[in-house]
Amino acid sequence: MSVHDSELEQGVDAGPDPELADLLTDIGGWIDRDVTDANVPWDFAAVVRRAHTLDPEQFPASVVQEVETAEPVVSLAQQRRARRATRDDLAFAAIVADVRADAELDTALRANGVASPASPAVAVARPASGLRRLAWGALALAAAVVLGVGVIEGVQFVQAQRAAQADAAMHQGDRNGASTERAVVDDTPAPQPRVRAAAPIERAAPEPEVLPPAPLDPPAAATAKPRRASKPAAVVAPPEPSLSERLAALDEAAHAAWKAGDLAAAEAKFEALIDLAGTSRLADLAYGDLFTLARRRGDSDREAALWRAYLERFAHGRFADDARAGLCRRASGEAQRSCWREYLEDMPQGSYRDRALRELGESP
């Protein structure tokens, strides 16, 4: 500090002024809240476009294009929220997929006369790691019984009974322990084999192997082993990816395509994700990406269509505020006034409240 500055500084302290300090603190607090609520769109591409205008030599059009096709820069907080949301969504989707798989399998088993895999005995035998495992455990159990019966080669069963035996075993629903389970053949010829629970087996069959812990994926043994040794082995189908895995893959592929500059592919992947993810938050987030992509392309009609589709699915979603305001901005005349009026009614504290009031000729 120079001497002059020191002299200047002397006497600059006008003494405490708590009243003014309070007023300024109040204003500062309001501005900070205003900043926090501003919900300002980040647009790094716009910055680079402006830099290109200021100095086209240093920032040629190719750089602008590069940035425009790159993923948008978002706040770190938003990035974290999105990551957290994605993780939550994937976890939730996994649970939903498990429940759905369980329900479907249960339905299929019931349709074939196999009891629901809910017996305590089975519950002990199976690994306690989820409904899907339980379901696959039940399938494995049924398959093991089939296998057990199937390997009774040389036993003098009537040829005509064999199919019925197998079917009956297939439908064996008793869950009194895999190791003691016996398949039973109903003596009475019937159009459809029936299950007789806990009935003694007519012929001793080899003990089915004790079930190993059910695998996470569909049990290959249950699907691959032939019912008869002489029959060719069935083709082992690769396990279907779960819903959560498919969603994660689509999300990853969409962002990879975006990074690679293939915006059309990215858009297609996000759309596929939305179709699959229903009304989950992952779909909500994917819409945000689609909005950005449409805006990047300058396709305002597409953007408006996306807003409408979004609002139909997410009337109170995280982008509902922007979508509503966007549609209002696009409207004209009385339709626009009506739109803003409805916006204010539905979102009295919305981010575009001031704009809405201005459009309606009211003071913000």
Place this chain on the structure above:
Amino acid sequence: MDRPLASLTDPSEVTPLPRVNTEPRVQPLRRAPATDVDLLVEAARTGRTDAWAQLYQLYFESVFRHVRYLAGEQAAVEDLVQETFARALVSLRDFDNRSAFSTWLHGIAVNVVRNHWRSQSSTALAHDRLRAMNTVREAAPSADVDRNHLARERARVVYALLAELPEHLREAFVLRDLEGLPPAEAAAQLGISPGNLAVRATRARQRLRGELEKLGWLAPLPEEGAS
């Protein structure tokens, strides 16, 4: 910049950029991890737009807040922030490391907003001032006015009054008294000494107080020596 930026899109030419593991900072001036930011600045100097993108990500919020304080109105802030970053982009080669990058960047924001103030028509300012005066008459006597609304009206009045001050006093006051920057930081952004800043801020404060008293927002200070 020695080479065109477009050539840098070839991955073989670029060294992977270290990721910055910092939180978004409302007050980056105090907590900036210098080493990471320095690396980013150096990379940005060589034309790495991804480095610039990260700097934008790191400083957007603090620059936005800074500009919001300086401009006093929300409407123009978005454009002013964009202009700040664009100007920083094209002039990064002039950044000489004598100050922290954040100080330099926020200093650019001061210049951008200064130009914005200058471009405002005097008519518009007079209108704001008149509006502020009317607001006083409406808002001041009411004790049950919503606190948030009151703060907004106070801000409108203060900024209308600030518009009447010389820009060197206004800027010092905003940075020091409203935004609450440390004296050294505020002075560095304005390119003046801390002592000079203190003088300017005090003068601005005195003038502002006088106007607020006239408008009835503040009670007059007691006379010196009065008990």
